[in-house]
Amino acid sequence: MEKYPLKRTGLSSPHNSPTYQAVNKKYTNGSRATYTANDDMIDISTSGSGTAGGDRSARLGEDEDGLSHYSVAFGGGVQESADIPGIGQYDDFHTIDWQRDIARDRMRHRYIVKRKQDSIWNLLEGAHDAWSGWLCVLAVGLVTGAVAGVIDIGASWMTDLKFGICPQAFWLNQEQCCWSFNDFDTGNCTQWLTWAQVLGTSKTGAGGYIISYLFYVVWALLFAALSASLVRMFAPYACGSGIPEIKTILSGFIIRGYLGKWTLIIKSVGLILSVSAGLSLGKEGPMVHIACAIGNILSYLFPKYGRNEAKKREILSASAAAGVSVAFGAPIGGVLFSLEEVSYYFPLKTLWRSFFCALIAAFILRSINPFGNEHSVLFYVEYNKPWIFFELIPFIGLGIIGGVIATIFIKANLYWCRYRKFSKLGQYPVTEVLVVTALTAVIAYPNPYTRMNTSQLIYLLFSQCSISNSDNLCDYNRNFTDVKSAIDIAPAGPGVYEAIWQLMLALVVKLVMTIFTFGMKVPCGLFIPSLCLGAITGRIVGIGMEQLAYNYPKMWFFSGECSTSDDCITPGLYAMVGAAAVLGGVTRMTVSLVVIMFELTGGVRYIVPLMAAAMASKWVGDALGRQGIYDAHIALNGYPFLDSKDEFQHTSLAADVMQPKRNETLSVITQDSMTVDDIEALLKDTEHNGYPVVVSRESQYLVGFVLRKEVNLAIANAKRMVDGICGQSLVIFTSGNPPQTLGPPPLKLKKILDMAPITITDQTPMETVVDMFRKLGLRQTLVTHNGRLLGVITKKDVLRHIKQMDNEDPNSVLFN
């Protein structure tokens, strides 16, 4: 009870407890993951004290009410019994047992199916149970779409607030303000006043510029300060992109409160604020976290999912798809992102539900229509030119450049995050945010391309030049009176060259600022900054290619396609390809990336360039540095994540990895010769999560496996409830009678014994063991030789062994 004084409250009622934020703060204060708990952690709260255990059981008994009235054999031969509540729950920072949870769910399902005939009510209950998965993802889709709409509208309004205000209706952003008064020239409408105008200065001129600059910086600081403070005070878990943690959680780890309602609220509000502050970050990654939090909260409405960690992860996978779906308006891309990048256990049923969830979310967002266009896609563009085969060379070139930029970003960002983690900097998160915001704002304002919203910049870079586009980027020497000439190829004007210089500056500024921004204690994603870096690079290369084609249209590699005056090169397409390349290099997404970009443009035609660039970028990235940003952050924080993409390349055997090592002894429980006192002493002396049960200490033939938690609960319960059980009572795991009849009555614990533990032999190669851990979702496996128990391998042992074989510090797992 001493070490984790608030733990039990957090555990029994993870989201409603008033002390919940305090719990969170204790474990994450100042750093994303400073928890000291580990896979073998003792749960002190239930051991040693009968009162505490009883108290807890009582409370958990209420919690489990909906489930406790069935008590039949389940899972690996274990009995779920109403008299030992709390079974099937996990402690914070523990690994879940997929097999057991899935078995528990099938048990429950069978029970409901069996009762269906009994009454109409039971039939309805059965129908509700069958539908609850669909209902749950429907609800998640609806709420995610709505929340995304609110965030989009809020961020758009507050971003414009930095520049000015709509006096007649302050709640409108610039575009809506101008439109609502039928003034469609957004750039110069009279209804929208810049802060300079509000203060009576002219819009242009030095005075106006300085006032606007000041307001820009002050608003940015205000937003950033608010965002960082909210995160620090109410929900430390709301910082960052959340994707590394979501990946870890979906792989079967418990981080209580990470997907709770406070995290959801603070992350949503903080995201609006930090995006509006003009920091170099995006809202797409955090949207995944927000969607998963929504999924987690709504899953509690459906006990089938809320009470079963393995089943809950099916909902979370669907939620992640919905998150990407609303972030980009790309439902198919979202599903593939969830499948490829985020999810761990992805049965086909989940594929279908994810798709449904993603679609509903996209549909709701489209109905809210935050962007005011009909496509519900952030960067909807339509190109009308096919690409030339020769262009594959610059596209692959962009892929290589993208991979290099991505590697620079990952390495620098990791260096900085590690520095933050292990230096005093980590103790001043709000100050850090303020300094970075101030720097960003001051540097960004003078350059029009960094001043504008990053999404707007990307959209501008993706677009084709048309008559209506008056940006410098489209300052070609064209005759604008002739509509047809707008699509002819033309020499670049001075505006284009100016734009190129500004873009190059913007590239450097964005790269540097993003390195410092990603990892700060505000909600921040890096999809948008990555896309932006790539789009800038791509557009510059595209303009270069375009001018090449203009000046040398007869070159063989343009193969005559540019000899007519048509514009055979689309610089916007290069921007898109470049964006895909950098994002692919940073995240190592492949198929989902291409599909997301494809959904943005809506044309199958450009898949080949996108894929060429994404592949080149991934290969360059893999060659220069093994991990994508998410995996790197997982490793940095030491999350217990067993990556299904990495192949285990070594030749070690189970015997090399198992605990105990040669000179230690294995802690086992015998099936019928230990007393309650013996077992309590064993539990006190060792810290394992569970203990193998053997026939006898001499023979070591394996009988089964019991969990520490369940032994504790059972003994505490028996002491309290059953007369005559004392320290001298024999504990018996067999079904027969005890060998002795004298002394106190024996304590029969066969019902908590898992008689079907997964076992392997000591000669099993570790690659098979790793495969089994991944595919079967194991917490531990028992190692035998000719039927005799030799040792145990836990997931932590596996992770440590992998680190060791890769010449990394094995102790970085789970501790930091």
Next chain:
Amino acid sequence: MEKYPLKRTGLSSPHNSPTYQAVNKKYTNGSRATYTANDDMIDISTSGSGTAGGDRSARLGEDEDGLSHYSVAFGGGVQESADIPGIGQYDDFHTIDWQRDIARDRMRHRYIVKRKQDSIWNLLEGAHDAWSGWLCVLAVGLVTGAVAGVIDIGASWMTDLKFGICPQAFWLNQEQCCWSFNDFDTGNCTQWLTWAQVLGTSKTGAGGYIISYLFYVVWALLFAALSASLVRMFAPYACGSGIPEIKTILSGFIIRGYLGKWTLIIKSVGLILSVSAGLSLGKEGPMVHIACAIGNILSYLFPKYGRNEAKKREILSASAAAGVSVAFGAPIGGVLFSLEEVSYYFPLKTLWRSFFCALIAAFILRSINPFGNEHSVLFYVEYNKPWIFFELIPFIGLGIIGGVIATIFIKANLYWCRYRKFSKLGQYPVTEVLVVTALTAVIAYPNPYTRMNTSQLIYLLFSQCSISNSDNLCDYNRNFTDVKSAIDIAPAGPGVYEAIWQLMLALVVKLVMTIFTFGMKVPCGLFIPSLCLGAITGRIVGIGMEQLAYNYPKMWFFSGECSTSDDCITPGLYAMVGAAAVLGGVTRMTVSLVVIMFELTGGVRYIVPLMAAAMASKWVGDALGRQGIYDAHIALNGYPFLDSKDEFQHTSLAADVMQPKRNETLSVITQDSMTVDDIEALLKDTEHNGYPVVVSRESQYLVGFVLRKEVNLAIANAKRMVDGICGQSLVIFTSGNPPQTLGPPPLKLKKILDMAPITITDQTPMETVVDMFRKLGLRQTLVTHNGRLLGVITKKDVLRHIKQMDNEDPNSVLFN
């Protein structure tokens, strides 16, 4: 050697042997799967006779040359040794061991990586090895695209040959013929002569009609007869759609020759012929089979894949994606189809390669451009109207109708196929094809909608009515001089009502003919017929809705959208939704179906209607009959397919399923007390594929597992090569010295002992066991209790048990 006299030839050289077709015929003659072999089959060719074994070893030794020079510990502690060749090969109709194959590949990989430093040549070899996966899928994509182009062009030409000929250039189809002489009115161009014109009769009139009718029927019979004869004579495996068999093969089963070069050639040619014959079948399903055959053949160029059955299945998964990609011009849909419907083991690496492969194939097909449009999509349509929310009701209604039609089709088709299988009908495949073709041709010709190519009909039904569309379906009372009025809503003219009647007739004819066609001994798929049935239904419903909106535009549910004169209802969209519904009901595809349809239209906007219909159809289908057509055919043919979609719902334990049953004894080999004669007697008396090795017959503590085939090979080899080994030699599986020193020298077989067999306890619930079989790809698992061996569960036992629990005949597995 007596029972399967041709088997060995087929096995050692599956595709190049001249007797290969004879082998195929023996096992499949007249029926798709009449093989009598089973999972426990004895491989007589290697037992009993030293000469035969030696002969075979010699030949296999050559085969294995590329691999035999390394000999290190691999897989479950087994040694791959050059002196016992043939290890790691599978017999026909056997199940593969995924774990072992994957382990073998990692071993090989490690060996190559280790040798990389040795010389430049080895470095190149390493690079080639690393790239070979990509090279292989690239090659598969290129060839698949090219073959698909040839098939499309051939089928189009031969379909038109039924109607007429291009005298100046007989190799052109009607469209090309007209176009090549600059006559763009395809319907009435003068260059193309119908057969009536060729024979001097007028094109119209009774005489011309009869001549055309006759030619149509005669050509159809000719093509069908040729197709059926080719299949019967050269490649019996080339019949059907092939998807059930591909699913079975990908789940880890060996059917030699199913993906061989003869099957490929005959299936391609036969497909052109049977499509041209006007039978109610499509070429999309067989395209998957063709692509997989290409993948299989090309994988032999890369020993990494060709020599490893588990790795080869990665290539086959990518090939299946390419097959769907070229069938529909939908690369993303193809990948999802492979993931959702076909594949079993689908690591992320395969996802990425599948995508690449599908894209290359689609790209090549687009370059060949068989359809003469720039979209490379069979039914490219673009709608310009959004759908109204109210329309969801008819869309869901279409889904329900689609599910009902699909169920009728599946049940009737299964009934007919079962009748064919167990009656004399199965013995006359060519006659059956001719009768069905004659009936189809005679019935189809009079109705213009059944006379035309099914793909053309679908395209017509999907299309919007525009000025250029002169079909009856578009006979609205519109003022065609006003371009704008063409998109106004209008009352249907008499042509539309006539078309509706003809379409209804076509629906019935197509449904009945498809029931009899699918399963005949010609290459035939059912994507196109299913789509067609749904498109007809949908178009009729759509026209109904349209006329409703015309007559009652003010109804509340049209919510004012139809009050303007714009056409608010698109009948073509209904056709598409209906098509998706029937196809979804027949195949139970979900996400991949929606994505394929989405890629056809290219608009995210219509995903919601498509999904609503697909979901309704799937649920109705699931409620009326459990299985989709592919799974039903798998069950009908008794393929050993362990479906990962079905959840195991029962509560049985491993002890209930394992062999031997209570009153039988378990065949085991002891580790150091059996002689060569004992073991040979055991092998002769029992038929198991492998034997557990135990410490002693009394204790039954498990040591490991040996395969029958390897024991046989090892003993035969030892008798031939090692001096002194005779029947009295002790066989020793331990590493120590034998307990006795007298008598002949012992035979040490530790190197073929798998010391890491997967074991479970007898109390393990079968749901966990089924899960392990699926996820780990096991062939068998050993059942223990407290370390003692109790029995064995093979994949066949699991499949039989599932059948038994579902109240089906357990003996239908693998036998029929």
